[in-house]
Amino acid sequence: MAELKGAEHKLVIEGLRKAFGPLPVLDGVDFDVAPGEFVALVGPSGCGKSTLFDVVAGLEPPDAGRVLVDGADATGRVDPFAYMPQRDLLFPWRTVLDNTTLGLEVAGVPRKAARARAGELFEPFGLAGFEKARPGELSGGMRQRAALLRTVVQDRAVLLLDEPFGALDALTRIDMQLWLEGVRAGFGWTVLLITHDIREAVFLADRVLVLGPRPTSVRHETVVDLPRPRDVSMITQPRFAELEAEVLGQVGRGRAAGADSEH
Amino acid sequence: MTGALGRLRRLTPALVLVLVGLAVWQWYVTASAVRPQVLPSPLRVLTEGWAFRAQIWANALPTLQVTAVGFAVSLAVGWAIAVAVDFSPWLRRALTPLLVASQTLPIIAIAPLLIIWFGFGLAPKVVVIALVTFFPIAVGLIEGFGRTDRQATNLLRSMGASRWAQFRYVRLPGAMPSFFTALRIGITYAVTGAIFAEYVGASAGLGIFMNLQKNSFRTDLVLAAVLVTALISVSLYGLTFLVQRLVAPWSRRG
Numbered sequence: 001m002a003e004l005k006g007a008e009h010k011l012v013i014e015g016l017r018k019a020f021g022p023l024p025v026l027d028g029v030d031f032d033v034a035p036g037e038f039v040a041l042v043g044p045s046g047c048g049k050s051t052l053f054d055v056v057a058g059l060e061p062p063d064a065g066r067v068l069v070d071g072a073d074a075t076g077r078v079d080p081f082a083y084m085p086q087r088d089l090l091f092p093w094r095t096v097l098d099n100t101t102l103g104l105e106v107a108g109v110p111r112k113a114a115r116a117r118a119g120e121l122f123e124p125f126g127l128a129g130f131e132k133a134r135p136g137e138l139s140g141g142m143r144q145r146a147a148l149l150r151t152v153v154q155d156r157a158v159l160l161l162d163e164p165f166g167a168l169d170a171l172t173r174i175d176m177q178l179w180l181e182g183v184r185a186g187f188g189w190t191v192l193l194i195t196h197d198i199r200e201a202v203f204l205a206d207r208v209l210v211l212g213p214r215p216t217s218v219r220h221e222t223v224v225d226l227p228r229p230r231d232v233s234m235i236t237q238p239r240f241a242e243l244e245a246e247v248l249g250q251v252g253r254g255r256a257a258g259a260d261s262e263h
Numbered sequence: 264m265t266g267a268l269g270r271l272r273r274l275t276p277a278l279v280l281v282l283v284g285l286a287v288w289q290w291y292v293t294a295s296a297v298r299p300q301v302l303p304s305p306l307r308v309l310t311e312g313w314a315f316r317a318q319i320w321a322n323a324l325p326t327l328q329v330t331a332v333g334f335a336v337s338l339a340v341g342w343a344i345a346v347a348v349d350f351s352p353w354l355r356r357a358l359t360p361l362l363v364a365s366q367t368l369p370i371i372a373i374a375p376l377l378i379i380w381f382g383f384g385l386a387p388k389v390v391v392i393a394l395v396t397f398f399p400i401a402v403g404l405i406e407g408f409g410r411t412d413r414q415a416t417n418l419l420r421s422m423g424a425s426r427w428a429q430f431r432y433v434r435l436p437g438a439m440p441s442f443f444t445a446l447r448i449g450i451t452y453a454v455t456g457a458i459f460a461e462y463v464g465a466s467a468g469l470g471i472f473m474n475l476q477k478n479s480f481r482t483d484l485v486l487a488a489v490l491v492t493a494l495i496s497v498s499l500y501g502l503t504f505l506v507q508r509l510v511a512p513w514s515r516r517g
């Protein structure tokens with residue numbers, strides 16, 4: 001039956017539970033993601049968003065629940081997911097190009113082929129000319145784009161992006177959001193994005209899932225029925241403001257009501 | 264070019280201090296007419312040292328050789344222990360107390376025994392140097408490996424990296440800054456360790472040279488040998504920066 005359910009979904013998360021010792025963090029997380037869909041996750045800080053990614057990405061075993069990819073059980077497996085952690089983690093001992101090929105190298109792709117594959121993406125990622133630079137020479141926005149390039153070039157089924165723009169200043173962040181909205185259309189990625197920026201979630205996503213406080217579960221779902229491609233003018237439209245208010249209200253509800261009230 | 268100049272400028276205060284100290288020393292020796300067997304003047308140390316340069320050089324070479332061999336052994340042992348400990352929690356628990364215990368050994372008491380066991384050749388000196396220097400190297404490496412960011416480890420795991428690949432791609436390069444710090448500590452101990460080992464018993468070397476000159480009250484030559492020892496230490500210390508620049512240029516600080 002789960003196989004049937006999984007068939008039309010790229011990713012199905014079923015009843016994930018996780019506790020660290022006495023501390024329950026995930027309290028039965030359920031949702032699914034269609035192929036090519038962009039789903040944003042918002043929730044109070046410390047509620048367990050990064051933990052959810054660690055479990056989905058196969059880095060932490062769940063106490064209960066399953067992860068299905070293309071209908072097949074992928075619980076504990078790392079290979080369907082490309083994971084972009086909260087910090088960019090570009091390594092100073094590698095050039096920018098060699099940082100972006102790391103995942104391919106680990107997977108055994110010959111260095112030359114790996115460099116060719118990652119190199120092709122430098123232009124669309126706004127990094128052309130910086131192949132041989134060291135990470136320290138890049139601006140904050142470029143570092144995040146390099147980290148994202150390293151993530152997507154692995155060609156995994158689902159991208160897991162944990163607050164990719166969280167550390168950037170407001171203007172750079174908006175640039176990055178516009179750029180990501182522009183570039184993602186051409187690639188057909190299936191994306192899960194954690195963010196604490198509700199405007200970012202509404203602007204980028206097809207759907208926004210609101211997580212409750214720890215121990216967390218999905219409290220609310222907002223379908224973002226805004227046309228694509230989206231540009232800056234979208235932000236000033238009434239429908240955008242409505243959706244933003246809806247998500248904000250749900251995040252606030254979770255916080256004000258404490259840990260009870262399941263919907 | 265500007266880097267070298269800047270470094271010279273930063274050394275200026277130290278040089279000034281040394282020159283002032285030497286001037287005071289020279290003045291005191293001249294003014295008080297203290298016997299050179301007790302305290303030779305710095306100028307005398309230099310001129311006598313220069314006069315005996317052939318003999319000092321002939322003794323410096325074995326010391327350098329012992330230092331190099333001893334430190335190479337120490338590096339090999341330090342790396343082997345650190346890598347083993349990094350891969351095996353069991354070995355970590357087994358070796359950590361032994362590592363610490365090895366540092367409580369009174370080398371002064373053990374060195375003569377080493378000579379009884381190994382004779383006057385290279386072996387006892389190599390053991391002394393290794394005992395004195397492998398600890399900072401092993402500990403520096405172990406801490407360097409251990410300092411690896413958990414998120415970096417998770418990133419590598421998400422890429423499907425084996426423990427060995429994690430070591431190769433992240434833990435090893437990430438440990439380079441602490442390794443070079445440990446290397447600098449180790450190399451300065453190594454020269455002192457070599458001198459000490461020779462002092463206890465050797466057929467040639469700066470340590471035995473100092474011991475002989477002390478016994479014939481040539482304080483000036485003892486100090487000349489001390490000066491040469493210091494020069495060797497400082498040069499080897501400087502060499503570590505060169506090696507770091509070649510091996511891991513990204514790890515330089517500041």
Ligand SMILES: Nc1ncnc2c1ncn2[C@@H]1O[C@H](COP(=O)(O)OP(=O)(O)O)[C@@H](O)[C@H]1O
Nearest residue numbers: 020023025044045046047048049050051052214
């Ligand atoms: N490996 C771990 N061991 C113990 N506690 C953890 C671990 N990882 C996360 N936690 C705890 O789980 C909770 C949720 O953390 P996290 O998932 O990082 O939250 P978020 O990403 O939503 O801010 C926090 O209280 C954190 O301290």
Ligand SMILES: [Mg+2]
Nearest residue numbers: 049050051086
């Ligand atoms: Mg987090």
